[in-house]
Amino acid sequence: MMRFDFTNKRVLVTGGTRGIGNAVVNAFNKAGAHVAINGRSVDSVAKTISRISNNERLFAAPGDVSTVAGCESVVNSAIEILGGLDILVNSAGIGVDVLIEESDESLWDTTLNVNLKGTFFCCRTALGALRKSGGNIINIASDAGLMGNPNSAIYCASKGGVVNMTRAMALELAPEIRINCVCPGYVDTDMVRRDWIDKDDDPVSLEKMLCDYAPMKRMATPEEIASSVLYLATVEAEFITGSALQIDGGSTAGH
Ligand SMILES: NC(=O)c1ccc[n+]([C@@H]2O[C@H](COP(=O)([O-])OP(=O)(O)OC[C@H]3O[C@@H](n4cnc5c(N)ncnc54)[C@H](O)[C@@H]3O)[C@@H](O)[C@H]2O)c1
Incomplete structure (x- = not known):
């Protein structure tokens, strides 16, 4: 893991209780940041914080980011606990692997609500605080947002949406707020x-x-994705906005 310094930076990670989001939480924690951790339940977030040994700069921001009200509650509570916000990482997401003809409206809504709508409304809610701090956003998209995968039309729709939404937001928010996404394999x-x-x-x-x-x-390991997230959040990356960084061992390079 590269060494970064985020001393006193205020970070919110959605979906921070497991997987990639949790690796991002650990990396920011090691780099000196104050980190608000989101996960769906009060219990899962409390357990995550108690599992981490140096947890004095970790804070709970539980809540479901699949609704607009949920996103607003999570982001506003994080801003309140942290006293502002420098970096938002949207990692909450669900994976779906299902044939088109076996898909239904409920699966479409559940997936799009968390992966795409949740990402948009967490970003929107954070904008005021990020304008004040000159902060930035990193969305966890996917290689499935850059190309099609079989049995994955709904997931690909959600992640393709995250990639292009990130680009569109970058245009609207520059030069005050940078926003990028990473696309793991x-x-x-x-x-x-x-x-x-x-x-x-x-x-x-x-x-x-x-x-x-x-x-x-x-x-990939979750830590390899976290390194790139931290890099995009640094001042060294301050000319990078609207990018979709592939971290996929070459899977989108061509076949
Ligand atoms: N694992 C992969 O291979 C892979 C590849 C590319 C992209 N991704 C993306 O990376 C992100 C993280 O995936 P992961 O592999 O760490 O998954 P994971 O299942 O290990 O963790 C997902 C996290 O999101 C949280 N979450 C899910 N729905 C939520 C909701 N409605 N409200 C709040 N939190 C919610 C879960 O509690 C959990 O903390 C997702 O957006 C996923 O689509 C994963």
Whole structure:
């Protein structure tokens, strides 16, 4: 992990209780930031904070970001606890792997509400505080936002939306607020291991297939995604806005 200094910076990470979001929380915590952690329940956020040994700069901002009211409540409570906001990371998301003809309205709404609507309304709610601090936003999109994946039309729609929404917001918010997204390939988190690999009839073959998907022949670690998130949040990245950074072991480089 690269060494960054975010001493006294105020950060909110949605979906910070697990996976990529949790690695982002840990990385900002190690870099000296004050971090508000969001997850769906009071309990999951409290457990996450208690699991981390140096947790005196970690704060709870629980709530469901799939509704506008939920986003406003989470972001406003984080701004209040932190006394402002410098960096917003939108990592809350759900993965969906389903055939088109097996999809229904409820699955579409659930996925789009968390992955796309939640990202938009958390950004919108944070703008006032970020204008004051000269802060920036990083959205966790996906390689599935840059290309199509089979059995994934709904997820691809949500992540393609995040990528292009990030670009559109960058134009509107520059030069005051930078906004970027990262586009991971497969990352070894609960979303992939617990929800897909462990539930598959042939977990060994599925894991090999997911690893072989990237030219680098493995999945990313959550910490590798967190490093890029922290880089995009630094002043060293201050000319980067509207970008979609692939962290995918080459999977979107071409086939
Ligand atoms: N794991 C991958 O291979 C991968 C690849 C590309 C992109 N992503 C994206 O990265 C992000 C994080 O994924 P992950 O792999 O860490 O998943 P994960 O399942 O390990 O963690 C998801 C987090 O989001 C939170 N969350 C889900 N719905 C929420 C809601 N309505 N309100 C508040 N919090 C909610 C969960 O509580 C959890 O903390 C997601 O946006 C995902 O789409 C993941």
